[in-house]
Amino acid sequence: MILVYVECRDFKIKQSSLEALSEAKRRGDEIGIETTAVLVGHAVDALAPEVFRYGASKVYILENALLAHYSPSGFTQALVSLIEEIKPEIILFAATSMGKDLSPRLAAELGVSLASDCIQTAAKNGKLEVKRPIFAGKAFASFMLNSSPQMASLRPNVFPLAEPVDGHGETIKKEVVIPENQVKDKVTEILKAEGAELDVTEADIVVTGGRGMKGPENFDLLRELTAVLPHSALGASRSAVDAEWIDHQHQVGQTGKTVSPSLYMAFGVSGAIQHLAGMSSSKFIVAVNKDPDAPIFKVADFGIVGDLFQVIPPLKEELKKILSE
């Protein structure tokens, strides 16, 4: 059986978990094993039917009031007890903040290795082979998962979501017993960023500003663009972050976030190797830079050599026009 950890935030299932579930179903069918899901938390039952629409035949619900808020040690304890009972061959996570935090703890607890942030999976002789970026995407490495269970986390925004079906399945609810002192690290509060902006790793469109933006006030131009573009987020180069024009949560690159949106738009970004590492796997790349020799143009599908301050306003209007049609 394949078990997919399904993450809930604000009483919603994360899209990237459904992507992982979709991929699990594709591989599970190929290998000939069942695809199942697990939800951990408190009062998450109502979300269970959603996973049947993406191919799970069973959903396990691990319920405990102590797990109402995320705790890596607590969630691991809950998952270990289920995994020892149902013995899945493969366990998949979405490589979200929570997935990246929880999956290695669980893997070590189970004594197995883990491939993180994979961008491709394949079934080989009943096992999984996965591909993952190394050096922030400057190279790709493929691995056969030789452990039991096999474990991997899948990068968000990479695996296609399955067409939802009118599926049904079995809901298995388990009250997990966890001594309070086993919940060693507790989330006590969630501080939302200004305006609850979408994170660059989750957006379909990333609009990035570099040092060419000249100052923090000009990022408003980019904010106006993201306001027009659906499911978009604001990115930044490290130079813009280091100048304190924008918070480092927005930084894209080798020491920032790696993104693979459908569309990446870079304004006043030169395209240093560390920046390219973080965004080169975007489906389409667009760049506006006044320097025709800027390295960003080497990876751009469409580039404009020109002054971003003159290009952005008419571009916003053109996009608005298209989107309103």
Add this chain to the structure above:
Amino acid sequence: MNLFVFVKRVPDTESKIKINHETNSIVEEGLNFVLSPYDEYAVEEALQIREAKGGQVTVFSVGPDETQTILKKCLAMGADEAVLIKDGAGETYDSLRTAKIISQVLKTKHTQFDLLLFGKQSVGADSAQVPSMVAALLDLPQVNVVTDLEIEGNAGSALREIEGAREKVTFMLPAVVSAQKGLNEPRYETLKGIMAAKRKEIPVVTLEELGIQPDELTIQLELTKIESPPARERGKIIEDEPGEAAKKLAEFLHQDAKVI
């Protein structure tokens, strides 16, 4: 406070990565190896905690002899002691192996600590696994991707980055914390620090001394292939009057790329 920091020697971020397809590995010749960038934040945080509360900072690294260089850098920044755990395996991309070695050190040789500090991820392997794995193997609390850390007595509180927000996490010491950019500004080495670091002995611990059986370190991720990412072709680059250029770009996005 007994503060332990775990650091890794990695190729610097400027590196162009070349692949040897015969040996299925990254060509190391010509690469400039440095202290992994996130580990610098971990070292700095340890130094700041020591300065505020007193105590001792010890830096550990698992790697080949050449790792001495980054350990010297940590000493020059101000760490009190450094320990090299000698491992000739090279890059295995298997974080569990590294985490087992580190936890064995902490179970057998260096058992007294209040806080274990890591980088959130090592540049290159990019796994972001070792800290959580060590926490699991030692049954400790963990907080990863930390941008703010406070220690009061034997309790800690940290802010960790998640999608579009920060989580506040509370825990008891000893604990595992991994550093994200934003936690602090790593200091430069001082000349005095560099001189002192030069004279300092770095003890070397071998895997045999730790009593680790080779079969405990079997690599479970079997590397089958290393390849370059698919090359991107240079697309259409235009130079035009801004209004006209913007119009062409919008048309491209709508009609050709179909992303809008």
